[in-house]
Amino acid sequence: DAEITQSPRHKITETGRQVTLACHQTWNHNNMFWYRQDLGHGLRLIHYSYGVHDTNKGEVSDGYSVSRSNTEDLPLTLESAASSQTSVYFCASRLTNADEQFFGPGTRLTVL
């Protein structure tokens, strides 16, 4: 079955390290998104992509980057991890011009 996966599911890292969170979907969706979820803030959009080689900044993009080299993957990179980036990260995908957005299972990141 088609699905959306994230890896790792849990990650502990140290301040200043570079971290990459993987997101992979097998629906052939053009639109992919990264959110972070913190208590009291809901789902905040970090970066998003509407297709291969397309990337856009969301409302909380500082300190994060993404690249889209194929349809299936949108890795999220924290260039130099900070304690403020401790959060749960959700990847999501949505078919262009279709409506339902599907979320991955989430990655819990702790920056010490």
Place this chain on the structure above:
Amino acid sequence: GENVEQHPSTLSVQEGDSAVIKCTYSDSASNYFPWYKQELGKRPQLIIDIRSNVGEKKDQRIAVTLNKTAKHFSLHITETQPEDSAVYFCAASRTGYSSASKIIFGSGTRLSIRP
């Protein structure tokens, strides 16, 4: 920019009673309004959605209403049950205008059902 406000942030109701969550949106071009439910430790999942050409939609105990003039939409859960306890997110989006669109989420409502 686009914004979706959601109220209340927490809601506690007696089992069997009704629960109502309200949202407002700022982008008048929004035409698709999904609601997501997130159980503890799980991913958000779509439970119901409504489009701008419809004023109300029902699915068993869940209903959504939309007032485009006032830019308000609401989620109504009747005969609440323990399994309704979760965080609920409203959202707004444009669809059909171009090949690209993004969903703007509200800040969430934590619903607790008291036995």
